[in-house]
Amino acid sequence: MTNPQLQVSLLRPEEAEQFMRIRHKVFKPTINKILYSRGEPSQKILDRVTKDVRDGIVNKGMLYLKCVDVATGEMIAGARWRYAKPKEEGARERTWDEVEAGFTVPEPYEESDPELFRSLFHLLNTNKREILGNRPYYTLITCAVLPQHERRGAGTMLVQWGCDRADEAGVEAYIEASLMGVPVYERLGFKPVKRIELNTKDFGAKENEAFIVMIRPAKAERMDLPTAV
Template sequence: MGFVVVPATLPDIRAIYDVWFAAFKGQLILDLIYPGTDLNDEAFRKVHTEGTLEYWKGLSMEHTFQCIDTDTGKIAGMATWQVYWRERTAEERQKPWIGWLEGDQRERAEGFLGQLWEKREKWIGPKRHVYCHTVAVHPEYQGKGVGARLMQWGMSVAEQLNVPIYLESTVEGVPLYQKLGFQTLSEDILFKPEITRVDKEVRAPLMVKMPIAAGNMTFEEWVEDKSPSVKAT
């Protein structure tokens, strides 16, 4: 079994999100942003694909990749990266909103995304960085190194720019990122039961990876530094 990671193109949208939906089936994120939705419904998938197509057309800083099984041609996984080689604009830092939901469902989803946004604003603000927006591996390919392959592109770009990578993980995802050299920040995100709809808080660890050029500089020190990128030490 061989794999290759290549950029996603517009015709790949439907197949890529087949993988994304399969990877996150039964998890909190889908219940939040697509509550009560039959993800296999053809009408929903048509609207989702068309909406994603329009979204991609307007992107300048976000890049989606797919990992292909070269034996079968199937998409084994996907990842989306945001590369801020320059400081983020005010528009790029706006608080996220969910236009397709209403009432309590919208409040709940935006409450979830708002907590992610608040932490990223606190730690990153406008500074140059690489953000791992999502990594999804199809259940058939989990445990085969696909996730690590999808991480390599963003890690390489961060080294070229001498900037850190920032991401929000699940508790289950922490070991993968640690193997790749990521560190867990001293604080994480706790989602309250009114958002998760379960009896306990759900934790989302925040993880970062500093570039080699940082030497002994910690992420916290970088946050306080006013330089546009890490200074080689």
């Protein structure tokens, strides 16, 4: 699952802009059409996103990762994980106040359609609340690999990093996968739970944007699962 030519580590605050550039390039034909549905983001907005990444690392304990080509030193991929855990040491569940605090919706960008932007976050938050309740979990929020470096294992390594942390904590891992990404995540132990759709037709798209909610059971649960014969 690992490529010795690649190395995964935590992103440093001064690398926030590189992360933003990778994410923007990779998601330009997909999720960016929802986030920036009224046109390409301005430099002002890109600077805001960079600042959000930097602040997330420095002040909010966000788990931003980078994958670097060891030979060239180039950052070729990045990911963002979040650990939704109880504040009380030793607690097995989060309080409902803690659950709701994790469902904040950021302000839309100038290039966003506010209604579509908020609908995306409402859809994702509603399903997290319904499926996970107040259980702790790791969630993969972003995983982006530069097109010219696909099929080298960078994405797998970034996903596996979070899966390993979830196993260490004894909790589930949760993602909202694109339809194309489902086979990749299945190979890493994720199971499809639910198909969800964002209504983008009303905003000019040919079809609604679909996601597959997937969960990788906690390590103890996976060990209890029956083995196929």
